[in-house]
Amino acid sequence: MPRFSARFSGFPAYPLAHIPARKKALIEAGVDVIDLGAGDADLAPPAAAVAALQRAAEVPAMQRYGFGMGYVPYREAVAAWMERRFGQSFNPMTEIVPLLGSKEGLAHLAFAYVGPGDVGIIPEPAYQAYLGGTLLSDAQPYIYALRPRTNFLVDIDEIPSDVLSRTRMLYLNYPNNPTAAIAPRDYLERVVQVCHERDILLVYDNAYSEMGFDGYVPPSIFEIDGAREVAIEFHSLSKTYNMTGWRCGWAVAKPEIASALTKVKSFTDTGQYMGIQAAGVAAIESWAEFVPQNLETFKTRRDAAVTAFRANGFAADTPMATMYLWMPLPEGIASAHFADRLREESGVIVLPGSGFGAGGEGFFRISFIQSPERITEAARRAGALLNVMVAERDQAIGTRAG
Numbered sequence: 001m002p003r004f005s006a007r008f009s010g011f012p013a014y015p016l017a018h019i020p021a022r023k024k025a026l027i028e029a030g031v032d033v034i035d036l037g038a039g040d041a042d043l044a045p046p047a048a049a050v051a052a053l054q055r056a057a058e059v060p061a062m063q064r065y066g067f068g069m070g071y072v073p074y075r076e077a078v079a080a081w082m083e084r085r086f087g088q089s090f091n092p093m094t095e096i097v098p099l100l101g102s103k104e105g106l107a108h109l110a111f112a113y114v115g116p117g118d119v120g121i122i123p124e125p126a127y128q129a130y131l132g133g134t135l136l137s138d139a140q141p142y143i144y145a146l147r148p149r150t151n152f153l154v155d156i157d158e159i160p161s162d163v164l165s166r167t168r169m170l171y172l173n174y175p176n177n178p179t180a181a182i183a184p185r186d187y188l189e190r191v192v193q194v195c196h197e198r199d200i201l202l203v204y205d206n207a208y209s210e211m212g213f214d215g216y217v218p219p220s221i222f223e224i225d226g227a228r229e230v231a232i233e234f235h236s237l238s239k240t241y242n243m244t245g246w247r248c249g250w251a252v253a254k255p256e257i258a259s260a261l262t263k264v265k266s267f268t269d270t271g272q273y274m275g276i277q278a279a280g281v282a283a284i285e286s287w288a289e290f291v292p293q294n295l296e297t298f299k300t301r302r303d304a305a306v307t308a309f310r311a312n313g314f315a316a317d318t319p320m321a322t323m324y325l326w327m328p329l330p331e332g333i334a335s336a337h338f339a340d341r342l343r344e345e346s347g348v349i350v351l352p353g354s355g356f357g358a359g360g361e362g363f364f365r366i367s368f369i370q371s372p373e374r375i376t377e378a379a380r381r382a383g384a385l386l387n388v389m390v391a392e393r394d395q396a397i398g399t400r401a402g
């Protein structure tokens with residue numbers, strides 16, 4: 001049996017990878033499963049995107065390799081949208097990088113910027129691509145726990161100076177998955193300033209930029225003065241247009257940074273199918289008709305989720321953005337234990353905070369990926385289990401004390 005590399009042998013398991021198989025088994029056993037796990041909504045993509053893909057499938061030139069350049073109208077549509085949405089102008093050919101979903105770009109970027117002896121600052125809980133890219137590059141992750149104490153922000157001024165001096169990359173994601181936190185502008189200004197001073201690449205994951213509620217409009221990092229010198233921003237069609245499986249996103253940065261990512265990718269992929277990129281153009285161009293009404297659907301679900309989980313004994317803050325509720329569990333109830341029991345005993349899939357790294361312990365996440373009625377039913381089942389687990393915990397404490 002060929003041996004694994006030392007790097008691979010030390011690699012952590014990808015969290016929560018067992019859930020799809022358990023979901024399938026439960027459904028086959030006849031359980032009425034309510035899946036509020038992955039951020040993968042049951043909603044349709046824009047009809048224009050589906051039609052564009054259908055048309056593209058008939059075009060022979062679209063069947064060929066897209067290479068790094070990809071489908072040029074996609075680059076142009078992205079650049080035009082960045083200008084319309086954030087007032088930021090970018091050169092479509094040198095400052096936009098088409099991606100096969102933003103995840104691969106987030107992970108691949110590390111190959112260009114960190115190696116042995118370098119530090120990447122990784123928030124925790126967080127999307128696991130940041131940690132993956134850092135570890136695959138043999139760099140050292142510096143884990144910063146996102147807790148209510150800092151409003152789930154990475155307080156860069158708390159990071160020891162000797163760590164900052166070895167840091168080459170800082171990953172930030174606001175609006176945040178899984179905590180739903182948002183970043184105030186003065187916070188982003190401070191981060192950009194420190195990245196300048198320390199020569200750190202700021203990797204700004206903006207996958208939820210179009211999911212702000214109640215008048216909150218998430219910014220681009222490039223709206224912050226000086227960000228162009230130090231930042232790269234990632235965008236995705238996955239959440240904005242309900243296109244998770246299509247694998248379509250982009251990165252945007254000044255040419256020196258963008259071309260570094262393109263160079264890494266030229267060794268690992270040969271571009272997204274151009275038909276998908278043509279569909280991406282149609283999606284982006286449908287923003288005005290599609291996104292506000294899609295967001296209304298998520299808002300209705302958010303409101304139902306907050307009401308129902310509160311009514312069933314959970315402390316749920318109303319999130320200003322994203323498709324998630326990040327709720328604390330009572331002391332002494334481990335998040336993985338709660339999520340496992342909820343799935344196996346009540347057929348409700350939620351994600352345990354510990355699945356996003358140890359810093360997420362004490363919380364669990366639900367996604368607004370089903371109807372308000374189903375979310376309400378899930379909250380009822382979750383509340384019933386919570387009562388059982390709290391009673392069991394209290395009894396165990398009583399037994400120990402007695």
Ligand SMILES: Cc1ncc(COP(=O)(O)O)c(C=O)c1O
Binds near residue numbers: 039102104205238244
């Ligand atoms: C914070 C964050 N970044 C990036 C992604 C990846 O999106 P994509 O589907 O574009 O790879 C996700 C998906 O869940 C996410 O939550």
